[in-house]
Amino acid sequence: MSRQDTRAKVFAAAIELMAEQGYNATTVEAIAERAGVAKGTVFYNFGSKEALFAALLEHSIAKLAKALSAAAVGGSALAALDNVVLGQLRFFDEHGPLARVLLAEMWHTAWQEAVAQLREKALGVYAGVLREAVANGEVRAGLDVETAATALFGMVLTVSIERRALFPDRPLELTHKTLLELMHGRIT
Incomplete structure (x- = not known):
């Protein structure tokens, strides 16, 4: 091996x-x-266990960021944002235990470097698409892009965990549609 x-x-x-x-x-x-x-x-x-977890976070965040970046396509910035949300839902559908670990463990002060990587690489995809949406007039001017990116990522992360744990038979597309209805009603 x-x-x-x-x-x-x-x-x-x-x-x-x-x-x-x-x-x-x-x-x-x-x-x-x-x-x-x-x-x-x-x-x-x-x-060590600590070094293993640090390497695991680095590896997992890189995979997540790659999946989100690949999803960030569309005819408009909002279409790209919709696709990023779907990309995150699909990623955590495939890697459900990672979603729980990120939510439960990553925010401890010992993992601040991993949090910085998550902000830069994964949340950075959301922030980039949102900046483009603001610049194109698709989203209101003055949107706090960094907070919005964190909120969207956290919302999708939490919903992904809930869907896997409580509603595994709920179609991913229905979850995506519901999230888009919430997003489009608030950020546009």
Whole structure:
């Protein structure tokens, strides 16, 4: 197994366990067992649980930002914004445990670098599309783009978690449509 494959297995195991029981209750031993690797393999690849979590956040935020950037297309800035929301919904539909970990664990002061990466890379996609919408007159002038970007990202993150946990049979398209109705009624 390649180092990249090993890291992917460890990341997947760590995300699942942290989503189930939280960062503090998750041990390196449990991560190794779930990943099907030796405990020493985890330490060899990451050095510590803290370094593993930092690498996991960096890796996951990069994947999320890539998905949001790829979704940020459309005939107008608002169409691109709609697509970014759908892209985030789809991403967290596929990576549900990550959504729970981000919401529960990432805001601790120990992970401020990861929060900065999230703001720059993922929320930055929202902010860029919103700036374009303001510049094009699609959204009211004077919109606090940074706060709006954070609010939209947080709203979609929370709704993604709720949908997976409480309404797994609710079509993603219905959730997307509802979010768009809320957004378009407030930001335009």
